[in-house]
Amino acid sequence: MKNWLILGATSGIAVPLARELASRGNRICLAGRRENSKRLELLAQDLNARFGVEAAVSYFDAVELERLEAFIDEVEETFGRIDGVVYAAGLMEPQLHLQRDFTAARRQHDINYMAAVGLLGHTARKMEARRRGHIVAFGSPAGDRGRRSNYLYGADKAALHLFMEGLRHRLAGKRITVLTVKPGPTDTPMTAGMRKPRFKARPEDVARDIARAIDDKRTVIYTPAKWRYIMCVIRHLPWFIFKRLNL
Amino acid sequence: MNRQSDSKRAARGGCPPLFTERLESWGRLRSGLTQVARPELSSHLRGILAARTSKKVLGFGRGLSYGDACINTGNVTVKFNSLDHLLTFDPGKGILTCEAGITLEEIIRAVLPHGWFLPVTPGTCYPTIGGCFAADVHGKNHHVDGSLARHIRWIEILTASGKFARCSRKKDRDLFLATAGGMGLTGLIYRLSLKLKRVHTGYVYAERIRVHSLREMMDVIEVGDADWEYSVSWLDGAAPDREMGRGEIILGRHAEPEQLSFKRRSSPFIIRTRPGISLPVTSPVSLVGSLSTRLFNSLYLRRSGSRRKRREIIPWNIFFYPLDAVREWNRLYGRKGFVQYQFVAPDEAGYSAVGLALQICQRSGHIPSLAVLKRLGEKEGLLSFPMPGWTLALDMPVRHGLFRMLDELDRIVIDHGGRVYLAKDARLSPGSFRAMYPSFPEWLEVKRRVDPEDVFSSDMSRRLAMNREEAD
Numbered sequence: 001m002k003n004w005l006i007l008g009a010t011s012g013i014a015v016p017l018a019r020e021l022a023s024r025g026n027r028i029c030l031a032g033r034r035e036n037s038k039r040l041e042l043l044a045q046d047l048n049a050r051f052g053v054e055a056a057v058s059y060f061d062a063v064e065l066e067r068l069e070a071f072i073d074e075v076e077e078t079f080g081r082i083d084g085v086v087y088a089a090g091l092m093e094p095q096l097h098l099q100r101d102f103t104a105a106r107r108q109h110d111i112n113y114m115a116a117v118g119l120l121g122h123t124a125r126k127m128e129a130r131r132r133g134h135i136v137a138f139g140s141p142a143g144d145r146g147r148r149s150n151y152l153y154g155a156d157k158a159a160l161h162l163f164m165e166g167l168r169h170r171l172a173g174k175r176i177t178v179l180t181v182k183p184g185p186t187d188t189p190m191t192a193g194m195r196k197p198r199f200k201a202r203p204e205d206v207a208r209d210i211a212r213a214i215d216d217k218r219t220v221i222y223t224p225a226k227w228r229y230i231m232c233v234i235r236h237l238p239w240f241i242f243k244r245l246n247l
Numbered sequence: 248m249n250r251q252s253d254s255k256r257a258a259r260g261g262c263p264p265l266f267t268e269r270l271e272s273w274g275r276l277r278s279g280l281t282q283v284a285r286p287e288l289s290s291h292l293r294g295i296l297a298a299r300t301s302k303k304v305l306g307f308g309r310g311l312s313y314g315d316a317c318i319n320t321g322n323v324t325v326k327f328n329s330l331d332h333l334l335t336f337d338p339g340k341g342i343l344t345c346e347a348g349i350t351l352e353e354i355i356r357a358v359l360p361h362g363w364f365l366p367v368t369p370g371t372c373y374p375t376i377g378g379c380f381a382a383d384v385h386g387k388n389h390h391v392d393g394s395l396a397r398h399i400r401w402i403e404i405l406t407a408s409g410k411f412a413r414c415s416r417k418k419d420r421d422l423f424l425a426t427a428g429g430m431g432l433t434g435l436i437y438r439l440s441l442k443l444k445r446v447h448t449g450y451v452y453a454e455r456i457r458v459h460s461l462r463e464m465m466d467v468i469e470v471g472d473a474d475w476e477y478s479v480s481w482l483d484g485a486a487p488d489r490e491m492g493r494g495e496i497i498l499g500r501h502a503e504p505e506q507l508s509f510k511r512r513s514s515p516f517i518i519r520t521r522p523g524i525s526l527p528v529t530s531p532v533s534l535v536g537s538l539s540t541r542l543f544n545s546l547y548l549r550r551s552g553s554r555r556k557r558r559e560i561i562p563w564n565i566f567f568y569p570l571d572a573v574r575e576w577n578r579l580y581g582r583k584g585f586v587q588y589q590f591v592a593p594d595e596a597g598y599s600a601v602g603l604a605l606q607i608c609q610r611s612g613h614i615p616s617l618a619v620l621k622r623l624g625e626k627e628g629l630l631s632f633p634m635p636g637w638t639l640a641l642d643m644p645v646r647h648g649l650f651r652m653l654d655e656l657d658r659i660v661i662d663h664g665g666r667v668y669l670a671k672d673a674r675l676s677p678g679s680f681r682a683m684y685p686s687f688p689e690w691l692e693v694k695r696r697v698d699p700e701d702v703f704s705s706d707m708s709r710r711l712a713m714n715r716e717e718a719d
Contacts, residue, residue, distance in 0.1 A: 010287070015329075023356065039287050046332040050357040187328065189285055193266035203328075204353075 002134075005029045005075055005082045007060070007119055008089025009043060010036045012188020013138070016207035017086065018055075022047040024211070027054045029079045031071075032089075034059045062089050062115035063107060069122040076126065084134035084214070085123045087116045092190050098152040105152050112156035117163055124167060124176070131175050134214055137164055139182045141222065144231045147247040157182075161220075168219060180220045181210050184227040261294025263287065270324060274313040275529075275577050276584030276645050277673050279320030279706060283307075287329040292405050292435050296702070299323055303704035306431045308348065308378030311371060313587045314673030315706035316382070316430050322704070325435060327375055333357055334438070341443035342400070347377025347436045354441075355563070360516050363443035364501070364563070366398035372568050377436040382670035383428030383631040387477040387499070387567075389623045396427035396627035398442050406434040407698040425693035427628030430669055432703045432713065433694060448515035450502040451477070451566040455557045457548075461492025461602055464620065465637070468496055472622055476500040477566075483544040484608060484615035484641065485537065491605055493548070494618075502560050518562045533581035533644040537614040580644045585616075586673060588653055589632075589640035591623055592665035597637030600663040604639060604656055611652045615641035629690040632668045640671070650674055669707065677718035680711045688716060 004021050006014050009030035022028050028047055030040050037059070044055035056079050060071040076082060091111045098105040116137055127133030142150050143157030161180055168178035185191050187200040194200065201224050209223040222228040234247070263284050271278035282302065284295050296304065305319035307326050327348030334344040338361035343354065351365060352372040358364070369384040380402065385394045392398070401415035404426060412434075414423040426433045456471070458464045464480055472478050475498040482494030504515050570576060577585065592600035601620065608615055619640045623633040632638075643649060657679045660667060666683035667675055681687055691713070694701075701714045712718060 012329075019353075042288075042332050045334060049333040049336045050353075189287075189329070192264070192283065192285060193268065 002026045002083035003029065003080050004084040004086065004134075005031060005079070005123075006086045006088060007031045008062070008087065010039050011088045011090060012190055013183060013186060013203050013206055013210075014086065014088035015043065016204045017088070017210055018043065018047060019050065020207045020211035021084070022051040022053045022055065025051070025053060026084075027056075027080070029056045029058055029075055029082075031058045031060055031075070033061050060119075062111045065110060065114055065118055068115060068118035072119060072122045072126075081130070082123055082126065083132065085120060085136070087120055087137040089115065090138060090190070092150075092153045095148075095150050095152060108152065109156050112153070113159045113163070116160055120163075120167070124171065127176050128171060128174055133176045134179070135164075135167065135171075135176065136179045136181065136210070136214065139164070139180045139220075141182050141184055141227050141231045143182070145235050145242075149247060177214070177217045179210075179213055179218055181213070182220065182222045182227065182231075184222070184224055184230075261290050262298035263291045263294065265323065268324075270307065270310060270318060272314060272317050272673075273311045273577055274584050274586055274671075274673060275580065275582075276586065277315040277318050277706065279318045281319050281322060281324040283324050283326055285326045285329055289330075289405075289411070289437055292325070292330075292437060293409055295323065295325055296405065296407070296409055296435075299702070304435070304702055305705045306347070306377065306381070306435045306703075308375030308381075309350065309373055311374040311378065312382060313671040314669075315710065316670055316672070317378075318706040319704070320706055327377060330437070331375070336361075338363070341445060342440065343443060344438065344440045345376060346438055347380075348375050350375055351379065358443055359446075359449055359563070362446060362516070364446045366392055366442065366444040367395040368567055370568065371571050372564070373571065376439055376441070378431075380427060380436060380439060381429060381431040383626075383628045383633075384670070385623060385633055387479045387621065389621070389633060390472045390478065391476055391624075392444075393624060394427075394627050394631060394633055396423075396631065398444075399427070400440040400442055402426065402436055402440075403438040404434040404436050407700060407702040411437060412697075421693045422697055424628050425630075425690050425697075428626075428631035428669075429628065429690065429694075430630065430705065430707060432705065432708050433697055434703055446501040448502045448504055448507060448511075449518045449563050450507060450511070450515070450560050451499045451563060452502040452506055453477075453497060453499040453559055453561055453566055455559075456496040456498070457494075457555050458496060459490065459493050461598065461605075464492050464494060464496065465598060465601075468620070468622055471496060471498045474498075478621065480620040481547075482605075482618045482620055483548060484605065484618035485541040485544050488606065488609065491602065491609075494620075495548075499566055506560060508560075518564065529578040530581050533583065533585070533646075534579050535585070535616045535644050537612065540614050540616045543616075583645040585642060585644045586649065586653070587640055587642050587671045588656060589638060589668040589671045590656070590660045590665050591632065591634055591636050591638040591668075592660060592663040593634060593636040596663035596665065600659060600665060601637055601639050603659050604641070607652060607655060607659070608641065608643070611648065613643050613646065613649055613652055615643050617642035629686045629693070630669065630684060632666065632670070634666070636665065638668075640668075672707070675711065677710070677712045680713075681718055687713075691716060 004026050009032045040057045047055040091108045139161040140157035142154035164180045183206050185200045206223045213221045265282040268283045303322040307324045330346040331348035332346045336343045341363045367386045383394045383396045403413045477499040480496045486493050626633045661682045
């Protein structure tokens with residue numbers, strides 16, 4: 001039994017991931033914004049009814065950067081030592097909107113990247129001292145190559161990917177696993193409005209892949225796995241072709 | 248979490264944001280552009296109703312009905328993906344309360360380790376419990392345990408009045424019976440309470456019996472049904488006339504621990520299920536044709552060998568959900584999709600109706616790639632499919648002339664006093680529907696009481712003109 005902290009627990013992939021982790025008998029702390037309290041309470045009830053595990057709820061807001069470290073300390077005090085942490089909060093606003101509105105772009109960057117650095121960095125320090133732990137965060141295939149349709153989100157995710165890579169390097173040999181998950185389009189509220197229905201992966205399948213990757217101590221996974229190959233091709237497309245594509 | 252959508256949500260007064268998406272059903276022959284809402288709390292359901300303006304509303308589980316029952320073109324579709332919480336589960340009594348969007352697979356995962364199983368399950372574990380209740384699904388045990396509705400203790404449904412109503416067989420019985428099998432047209436089913444079935448292992452003790460004619464098959468099924476909890480039969484739809492009905496009967500019951508091998512007995516409920524392979528792309532043309540069907544069927548029959556009976560102990564997922572092993576197998580049928588034509592005919596007419604249907608398929612060249620025969624019992628809801636008799640399900644790729652042949656099958660089914668399953672239908676005519684469902688006027692009375700403005704509607708209900716008595 002381990003204690004897992006899920007940050008951004010109401011997000012579309014975090015919900016089934018919390019269930020996967022709970023099904024392995026772990027204690028779960030579901031963290032999200034206070035305005036989502038009803039949903040978080042319901043999720044805690046769900047985890048308890050499904051798997052008979054203890055689930056707690058706590059509140060933080062990713063845009064309040066200066067309070068994030070205190071929040072982690074508080075969770076450790078009330079919930080217990082954090083053995084695993086998932087940063088699942090994320091925001092994907094329409095690219096056009098972000099291009100025109102720097103404030104919105106900056107806020108999205110705070111949520112997608114800066115908050116993760118604060119929360120995971122602080123948790124990592126604690127884990128480093130204890131020499132055990134799991135750290136999980138979400139990159140994205142969108143962060144593999146800048147595309148006109150989605151590069152502000154992609155840049156956030158590329159930054160997070162690099163942060164996780166560095167963290168992994170730093171913590172190598174200290175019995176801490178650092179996993180970057182790059183999910184393809186998944187059927188969650190974040191991708192609502194993307195019209196092709198069968199194109200999207202089921203969040204339950206994505207969550208199962210992630211849980212298995214944690215068990216197997218993987219470093220970077222794409223899920224569904226086909227995205228590794230698709231992005232490999234896209235990354236290596238020569239510029240004279242790439243610039244003509246409407247991606 | 249999406250902040251922008253939160254502000255939109257607040258602006259609409261509890262209605263989650265709507266996005267335009269194309270949704271399709273399992274048969275992939277019907278799809279439609281629709282406004283999709285993804286509520287996360289019960290209050291959002293109310294918000295959707297309040298904000299719908301003149302649009303029609305339909306609940307949507309996982310889109311696994313075959314025809315157009317889950318499609319609501321040009322209107323509002325309420326996806327239940329996030330309303331999937333298990334609320335309470337009593338491992339002592341086997342009683343469970345959940346939101347309607349939870350899938351059967353997830354219920355099994357939660358309850359099987361405590362020695363409980365679904366009382367009734369269709370042939371796939373991916374649909375939602377709400378969707379299953381709306382179609383009042385049956386399983387391989389219908390002859391013993393009836394359809395799903397029999398095991399539902401109560402439901403909570405948001406009706407057009409904007410209020411949540413709790414109904415059961417005792418309380419507001421009319422609404423309960425109109426909703427069981429009512430294809431989501433009486434309101435948005437939000438919560439259900441379910442009585443589970445006690446099992447002592449996660450395995451099924453199964454017996455397979457090879458038969459060589461339809462008469463023999465039906466006789467063996469009748470004898471088998473008396474002793475066995477589960478019974479289903481596969482028959483070779485490509486067999487020539489003289490061998491019509493050759494196939495295999497599969498009988499089963501939940502295995503007892505002492506039937507398991509020593510190794511399995513120590514953890515009788517733990518079965519590692521794999522996510523399974525999935526077909527990554529849709530083939531441009533159907534890979535299922537008469538040639539591949541003939542080949543597959545004869546290979547399948549050969550596999551079962553010359554022995555008449557075979558017994559085995561198999562894990563629950565293999566016994567109940569063999570097709571779930573390949574995700575999105577519907578893509579095999581190509582862009583045009585496929586139809587599953589499932590009908591039931593009363594006991595005495597069963598042999599004649601099943602025989603005629605198979606002959607017509609043969610003669611018209613629409614060879615069913617899959618043909619499944621089963622005996623059913625009494626129905627539960629007003630529009631429920633079952634009746635005491637024989638049901639035959641035929642999978643066929645959509646090809647030129649198919650619908651004309653199915654119209655002919657409709658006439659045979661009506662002549663024999665039977666009906667077609669709405670959860671699988673995409674093309675029945677309003678007239679045939681009325682001839683097949685004699686309780687329709689009774690259902691319509693309840694529908695008018697709870698939903699006088701016909702707020703809850705689907706492509707299917709509009710096709711079948713389910714908001715009025717007469718067909719035209």
